[in-house]
Amino acid sequence: MSLSNHERKIDTEHVIRYTLCCESPKEEIAPKVAADQAYRNAKLNTPNTARLEHDKALARVMLTLLKDDTEAYKQFVQNESFKRFVSDMVFNMTSTEVGRERFISP
Numbered sequence: 413m414s415l416s417n418h419e420r421k422i423d424t425e426h427v428i429r430y431t432l433c434c435e436s437p438k439e440e441i442a443p444k445v446a447a448d449q450a451y452r453n454a455k456l457n458t459p460n461t462a463r464l465e466h467d468k469a470l471a472r473v474m475l476t477l478l479k480d481d482t483e484a485y486k487q488f489v490q491n492e493s494f495k496r497f498v499s500d501m502v503f504n505m506t507s508t509e510v511g512r513e514r515f516i517s518p
Contacts, residue, residue, distance in 0.1 A: 444473045446506040466503050
């Protein structure tokens with residue numbers, strides 16, 4: 413099923429607005445995902461399952477945003493392209509050497 417031009421425009425607008433106007437991915441979401449014990453264990457012990465554990469951790473973190481940022485949570489749950497964008501961005505932030513050093517204290 414493909415998106416119409418109008419739906420793609422809305423998806424793009426949500427992604428741009430969220431990343432440019434909000435610091436949530438960098439300041440709130442990524443550190444919480446990086447601190448998730450199951451995700452940390454997967455990265456250390458079974459790297460091939462790290463993305464799966466990351467996605468589970470991200471879903472838990474996004475659920476905590478429901479109270480404070482209802483629109484971001486709604487987009488994450490209902491908009492697959494937005495969810496993929498946020499998931500890829502946070503995974504890249506937390507899975508690289510720089511990301512690990514920035515968000516995970518020893």
